[in-house]
Amino acid sequence: MFQPNYLGLCEKLKFWKFKPNVPTELSQNLGLDSFSAQLLFNRKIETLKQVEIFLNPNHDSLINPYDLPEMELAVERIKTALENNESIGIFGDFDVDGISATAILLSTLNDFGISAFPYIPNRVSEGHGLNRKSLDYFKSKNVSLIITVDCGTTDLDEVSNAKSMGIDVIITDHHLPLESRPNSAALINPNLPESNYSNKNLTGSGTAFKLATAIYNSFKKPIPNTLIQYAALGTISDVGILNPENRFIVSEGITQMRNTQSIGLKALAEKSGTNLNTITSQDAAFKLIPRLNAPGRLENAIIALEILTTTNENTAHKVAIELESLNEKRKSMTSKSIFQARNQTKSxxxxxxxxxxxxxxxxxxxxxxxxxxxxxxxxxxxxxxxxxxxxxxxxxxxxxxxxxxxxxxxxxxxxxxxxxxxxxxxxxxxxxxxxxxxxxxxxxxxxxxxxxxxxxKSKFEIECTTTVKEVINHFEFILSLEPFGPGNPTPIFLSQRMKVINAKTVGHTKDHLKMTLSDNEKYYDSIGFGLGNLIGQSNGYIDIIYQISENTWNGMTNFQLIIKDFVKSE
Structure with missing residues (x-):
């Protein structure tokens, strides 16, 4: 596939990086056309076995949860709590990784009849990590064991305070440790120096999912499908590198969402315009997750936890409306603030x-x-x-x-x-x-x-130079590469000499660029987020680098080009 030479054409092109062409013999060996083989080659997939594993992630990618440090100690302490009818507190974090992790363990403990009390700190007034206010809350609920999720590794003083109050602490976390360790009943973290767990990029929700898996396995009970759905949301949200285990968690979680039994996810999907029957990781990233993140950014994230765990349809519908309102407020505030920030960088x-x-x-x-x-x-x-x-x-x-x-x-x-x-x-x-x-x-x-x-450093890594028609013809294959994220980026293509039919800036502060483009055969809608400043160059013929997406509006589905950058054609 031809890769053009743009060297010296313009300053911005130092951020464009072209992948090497796929060898012809590799396309033949894989039995694929050059476009499909190029995308796999770009991901270092060069054998039929690698193709099978990549395109069809399976349970074999899941690592034994007991490979995590002190997993056995944690499971035994939770079993003791169950036997003694103890109450357990779950201390989460206010982002979607923390909320999802909290939902995983809250659902798990409730499933075993354990009385569990979640606590999500306020981002502004409390910040990250265990604090005295949360310990006092747990003490008031007669909690004798706290499980932290997505935090706790560096909370040495707070864990000691809990211990002095007669409360044990199990830490599940993925953040980097300090030289000193907290005095916890168990510390489950793949990034401890002594950890032999091969997935160092396990997220907070992924770590909680491993603990839940170990608990269910110890009782020989099947794991509910909703748990991996929550883990998928957290992994996508926390931008976990899509190594084999994380890739399976996201892939399987998204697949399970298509038939989810979660009343809250159904309500959230309906309100956000997400079709669960065809949901992708990109839908989760750009539709579901921003709404789940909004309350933790502006107020208190507890309602995001509520929609994930509720079994009441009226509650789910009410919370979905509230999340939508908070997300609109968040978008307005963010747009204004980013405008101010960009002005600072200019001046x-x-x-x-x-x-x-x-x-x-x-x-x-x-x-x-x-x-x-x-x-x-x-x-x-x-x-x-x-x-x-x-x-x-x-x-x-x-x-x-x-x-x-x-x-x-x-x-x-x-x-x-x-x-x-x-x-x-x-x-x-x-x-x-x-x-x-x-x-x-x-x-x-x-x-x-x-x-x-x-x-x-390159900002954009381009899969290949091709036509929009060719990209659309391979859209189903592109979708088969899902989930996208770190380690498997959403493909970016280059198409040359696209004619600008019309262009305008859109958004509250006119930050975005909306164009209609033509390849002399068809017209294509396109949007360039954050490219409003390029309106003056949006005329004549341009070479675009872009991602492809489906856009559904009023029951009609069309392809849309997500423009990442462009230059004037030679």
Missing amino acids: NQLGIDIQEIIIVQHNDWHPGIIGLIANQLSEQFSKPAIAIATNGKNSKGSARSVVDFNIIEALKECSDILTKFGGHSKAAGFTIDETFIPELIKRLANTSNQKHSSES
């Missing part, structure tokens, strides 16, 4: 030369959406990005990074000026006194300039 309002990292701040930003701001900026500029909601001594920051820059290690070097911080290599959060922000900026600017160069 360099911080007044500091920070070539390899973007840092923006505002006293009007809601702490619940700064992660979205950082993510947008990081994706747009292919650099680490940090957004800070300034608020005196309690200023909150959220960071998103790129492949070659470990953001949590960079923050560790600034730990003396941070009140609190946590996360992993690509995403992190912190609390800081506003007076220390200038010093933080200087240190991170120095670190990023030394360790990261955006010049060497």
Whole structure:
């Protein structure tokens, strides 16, 4: 498949990377046309056995849960709680990974007749991790065992406090540990130094799913299908790398959603316009998950847990409406804040030369959406990005990074000026006194300039150069590559000399670019999210890089091109 030479054509094309052509003999060996073989070759799939495993994920990809550290200790402690009629508290996190993990263990414990009390902290007033307020709540419920999900590994003081209150703690988490360990009854984390668990990218919900699996297996009971559906939502939300185990969790979870018995998921799908009969991982990522995330960003995430676990249709319908309203509010706030953030990057309002990292701040930003701001900026500029909601001594920051820059290690070097911080290599959060922000900026600017160069990194990896017609003809094959995510990105194609029929900016702040394009045979609707600034170039003939999607509106389904970038045709 022909890959054009754009070298030196324009500055932005340093972010376009073309994959090498598939060898002709490989296409023949696989018995596939060159387009299909190219997509598999790009994913390092080169044998018939690899094709079978990739296109048909199966249970063999699931790793024995007892390979996780201290899994046996955790199961035995939970069995003791069941025998002694103890009450168990579940402490989650407010994002969808944490909510899904909480739903998994709440459903599991309830299924065995255990009295369980979930607690989801408020993002703004409580932040991440166990805290005194939650311990007091659990004590008031006569809880004698707490299970944390998606957190807890670094909560040394809080676990000790729980112990002093007569409460044991089982930690299920996937975040990186400190040198010191909490005094817990069990610490289940694939990323402990002594862990032999091969999937180091297991998410919080994935870890909770493994504990649930071990519990059901110990009682020789079948695992309810809803649990892997929750694990799929959490894995997609937390952008878990799609290694074989995570790929199976997402693939099987999405498949099970098509026949889900979850009243809440049905209500959420209906309200979000998601057809569960044909749901994909992309539908989950862009329709279901933002609505489940919205309450945790703006208010309290407990209603997101409620819709996942309710057995009452009226409650599910009511909560779905509330989630829709919160998501609309979140979108409006996010759009305004991202507009402000982009203006800061244009005018360099911080007044500091920070070539390899973007840092923006505002006293009007809601702490619940700064992660979205950082993510947008990081994706747009292919650099680490940090957004800070300034608020005196309690200023909150959220960071998103790129492949070659470990953001949590960079923050560790600034730990003396941070009140609190946590996360992993690509995403992190912190609390800081506003007076220390200038010093933080200087240190991170120095670190990023030394360790990261955006010049060497491609923003878009292009599968092949082809026609829109060819992509549409292979749409079913493209879908067979699902689920998409880290390790298996949604395919991006290049099509040349597309004629712009019309173009306009859309969205609250005109951030997005909507175009009708033609290949001289057909017209195609297209949307470029965040490309509104390119309206002046949206004329004549253009070469586009894009993803393909189906768009259903008023009962009509058409193909839509999701434009990632474009240049004027030569």
